[in-house]
Amino acid sequence: MITMTTLTETKLINIRRQLHKIPELALHETETHALLMKIIGDLDQTYLTIKQLPNLPTAILVRVSGSSPKRTIGYRTDIDALPVTESTGLSFASENVGVMHACGHDVHMAVALGVLSYFSEHQPTDNLIFFFQPAEESENGGKLAYEQGAFTDDWRPDEFYGLHDNPDLPAGAIGCRMGTLFAGTTEVNVDFEGQGGHAAYPQDANDMVVAAAAFISQVQTIISRSIDPIEGGVITLGKLEAGTIRNVIAGHAHIEGTIRGLTQTMIERIDERLKDVAAGIARSFNAQVNVTLNQGGYLPVENNPDLTKRFITYMKETPTIHFVETEPAMTGEDFGYLLSKIPGTMFWLGVEDESQLHSATLTPKESGIEPGVSAITGFIENRMNA
Ligand SMILES: CC(=O)N[C@@H](CCC[C@H](N)C(=O)O)C(=O)O
Numbered sequence: 001m002i003t004m005t006t007l008t009e010t011k012l013i014n015i016r017r018q019l020h021k022i023p024e025l026a027l028h029e030t031e032t033h034a035l036l037m038k039i040i041g042d043l044d045q046t047y048l049t050i051k052q053l054p055n056l057p058t059a060i061l062v063r064v065s066g067s068s069p070k071r072t073i074g075y076r077t078d079i080d081a082l083p084v085t086e087s088t089g090l091s092f093a094s095e096n097v098g099v100m101h102a103c104g105h106d107v108h109m110a111v112a113l114g115v116l117s118y119f120s121e122h123q124p125t126d127n128l129i130f131f132f133q134p135a136e137e138s139e140n141g142g143k144l145a146y147e148q149g150a151f152t153d154d155w156r157p158d159e160f161y162g163l164h165d166n167p168d169l170p171a172g173a174i175g176c177r178m179g180t181l182f183a184g185t186t187e188v189n190v191d192f193e194g195q196g197g198h199a200a201y202p203q204d205a206n207d208m209v210v211a212a213a214a215f216i217s218q219v220q221t222i223i224s225r226s227i228d229p230i231e232g233g234v235i236t237l238g239k240l241e242a243g244t245i246r247n248v249i250a251g252h253a254h255i256e257g258t259i260r261g262l263t264q265t266m267i268e269r270i271d272e273r274l275k276d277v278a279a280g281i282a283r284s285f286n287a288q289v290n291v292t293l294n295q296g297g298y299l300p301v302e303n304n305p306d307l308t309k310r311f312i313t314y315m316k317e318t319p320t321i322h323f324v325e326t327e328p329a330m331t332g333e334d335f336g337y338l339l340s341k342i343p344g345t346m347f348w349l350g351v352e353d354e355s356q357l358h359s360a361t362l363t364p365k366e367s368g369i370e371p372g373v374s375a376i377t378g379f380i381e382n383r384m385n386a
Pocket residue numbers: 103136137138139164185186187257258259298330331332333334357
């Protein structure tokens with residue numbers, strides 16, 4: 001087992017708690033960025049170079065120069081949070097009202113800092129690039145960074161790794177699979193436009209609450225009737241806004257949601273059917289509809305066969321690591337975009353909790369952090385010897 005150096009387990013837990021208190025939404029991670037810069041700046045700088053992206057100011061890249069590099073290995077963590085009001089009751093709960101690290105990115109950052117800390121003191125043979133990525137939950141931070149030239153010249157990894165925490169796995173366990181790990185997603189916005197009016201005179205209005213209700217139930221038939229049940233897919237409409245008061249018929253309804261599928265073909269099929277259903281509902285209600293679909297960088301997360309085989313073999317064969325072969329998940333990740341450009345592997349880190357990701361009560365077990373650091377550090381050491 002690799003032992004942690006400067007950033008000990010206790011320090012990493014403390015850092016995770018500090019980060020947990022200051023969650024920030026995609027592209028607004030300024031306090032988080034400042035805290036990360038302070039922690040990274042306090043590490044031994046001998047082998048480190050830091051790079052910032054002028055047009056993505058909350059991103060941080062750190063390069064660790066290898067002693068006799070054969071390759072450059074990338075490691076990515078996401079840093080943003082969600083618009084969720086925390087109700088964990090933790091002493092270090094979010095101080096930013098209505099925003100929470102409800103997807104565990106605070107844990108991701110602590111693990112990445114632990115691995116970086118180790119290699120800042122033990123010069124790797126290969127070069128390493130650590131990418132602290134803004135905007136995973138929305139806004140395509142990975143794609144934005146890539147398009148802004150984050151990974152050019154000396155900063156281009158030959159292979160890329162990244163994790164997501166998983167409350168369903170025992171704390172510290174590593175989960176992975178060959179092939180597709182996560183779904184691709186499309187963000188959906190639908191606006192129905194009709195005619196508002198008095199609640200007492202529906203015959204003179206065109207009620208968009210009723211149109212939206214019809215659309216919401218109809219759209220689920222895409223999953224049950226239009227796609228192969230063995231392949232599966234998800235449509236979740238998480239936000240609905242319509243109307244102002246009980247006795248005014250709403251002339252406008254706005255719906256936001258997300259589509260998930262494990263292959264690009266499946267996502268595109270669901271996208272097309274959703275547009276058809278929206279158009280059909282609009283026709284039947286004599287309404288106008290505007291549908292916008294945006295996949296951005298949320299491509300399916302496809303693990304590279306060779307690198308992932310190597311990764312799984314290491315995790316399985318290391319006696320101190322609890323490895324779990326996992327099923328594909330319908331969670332999305334813009335790491336899918338980076339893996340479409342640079343081969344690599346995404347995997348899970350167990351944080352064992354009854355609450356699910358994106359829940360207001362998510363409380364990842366901090367005892368997962370140290371085994372996570374140890375497993376990743378050990379894997380990178382092993383990879384460098386190949
Ligand atoms: C790991 C995780 O929870 N990721 C998010 C990614 C969001 C994808 C995209 N913005 C969308 O909502 O379609 C997820 O919700 O799976």
